[in-house]
Amino acid sequence: MKKVGITGQSGFIGTHFYNQLGLMPDIVRIPFCDSYFEEDASMDEFVHSCDVIIHLAAMNRNQDADLLYHTNIGLVQKLIASLQRTSSKPHVIFSSSIQEELDNVYGKSKREGRLLLEQWSQQSGSFFTSMLIPNVFGPFGKPFYNSVVATFCHLLATGGEPEIHVDSEIKLIYIDDLFREFYKAISGEIQTTGYRVPFNLKLKVSEILGMLRIFKEFYLEKGIIPVLDSSYKVNLFNTFRSYIDSKTFFPVKLTQHSDTRGAFVEVVRLGVGGQVSFSTTKPGITRGNHYHTRKIERFAVIRGKAVIQLRRIGESRILEFLLDGESPSFVDMPVWHTHNITNVGKDDLYTIFWINEWYDPDDPDTYFEKV
Incomplete structure (x- = not known):
């Protein structure tokens, strides 16, 4: 049995991962609260209890670029400080992003956070894995924060009108598929410090909105279960349904x-x-x-x-x-x-x-x- 804890457990990805881990017979979940980052004793107890720590805690968006950057780096530093105080050597799995390769503050914070954890891993002799993840969608995501899919679903389900500012092509992965990739890392199947999580869906923003509009028309307005002839349409439909009151x-x-x-x-x-x-x-x-x-x-x-x-x-x-x-x-x-x-x-x-x-x-x- 592996004891697994998730920083950022209360977030969109963290909640799904925590629930999915509860279905795994070989996993014991170690609960985490965001307040632990401000409570050294609680953080140390959490870190010392884990065989595996999935570090998800991060700020995704903020108009204050300096706040976003320093928050994300600060969370990594607090985790490392606790690891060092307790002399713990869990397998740390870091949730990074394909935005590491882009010239933006969020990508920079993820890249530098990964390098800090790599340095800790080398010095402590512990196992470290970083996962570069694409855009994630799934039920219960926070609109205007987690993804454009969450935003569109929320607006359509609540009577709003989505707008497309840039009709770019987006690489996506469904939350359950992302969990399976992280579970491979927990199980030791992935042993690399820069694993690029494969996306399994690539759509233009207009294509996503077009399908969601069909779901609204058929399901909300006409009471019809729409044509769902692929797994990704089922996933997108279940995501849309989660925003209905x-x-x-x-x-x-x-x-x-x-x-x-x-x-x-x-x-x-x-x-x-x-x-x-x-x-x-x-x-x-x-x-x-x-x-x-x-x-x-x-x-x-x-x-x-x-x-x-x-x-x-x-x-x-x-x-x-x-x-x-x-x-x-x-x-x-x-x-x-x-x-x-x-x-x-x-x-x-x-x-x-x-x-x-x-x-x-x-x-x-x-x-x-x-x-």
Whole structure:
């Protein structure tokens, strides 16, 4: 078992990495708080407890160039000072950037921070890896800070209007794919001080915005799951969905057509395949209490009364939705949100489930955690 800690654990990449490490059977996570940088005793305890430290903590953007530069260098220096005080020799993995090669303050701070850690590694005889990463996108990124994808998703999901200032081509990697590269470094598969993390997507800004506009039109305005004929489109769609305010958007009412024969309800319009299931649930029984990291899933209640609960992994806030088959409706499950459904009525609950992948017992993407 390797004990792994992440500086910058509360950030966009850090949160994903911390959650992903929690799924690894060979990893013990050592929690980190940003305040440790100002508390030598806490920082020393953290450093001394780790076999591996992933140094993510950094300022990405700031109008004050000097503040950005000195903040990033200062964080590296504080980490090194703690390593030296405790005589610790963990494997340090440094999150650098392809911007090292550009003439900007952020790239300069990353390059010089890497050189400081390389010097510490040589002097201490410890293992050091630096990862030069491309632009990263994924759910829950901070708009106007982490990436243009985050900014566009936020604006489109909240009624804003994105603008393209420079229609450049961007090299991108999805957050889950980036984690797999870092996990290789943790496992010792990557042993270099300047590993260039491969991008797996290259798109112009206008192409990204075009796809996101389609997602908004189809999903938010028409209630249609769009055509998702590649893994990167699924990743981009899940990223877009993470910016929708679930509390106000769900449950979505379905149109019910009734006549003397009974009722007809269309549950889902699909531009993608998957698996449709049907269940009955006895009164008082709860199903679910699990989450997915990539799957798109819909719960549609067509008879009976149910409460659906959602909670984002790592957070305590629970969203609750009351659905009644008298007025059929659905809730879609965001990635990285554990969820369940409980029959709160007196009769059997009838639910239709749709998910965009067939169930694969060798790769179920289903992780159990109570809401």
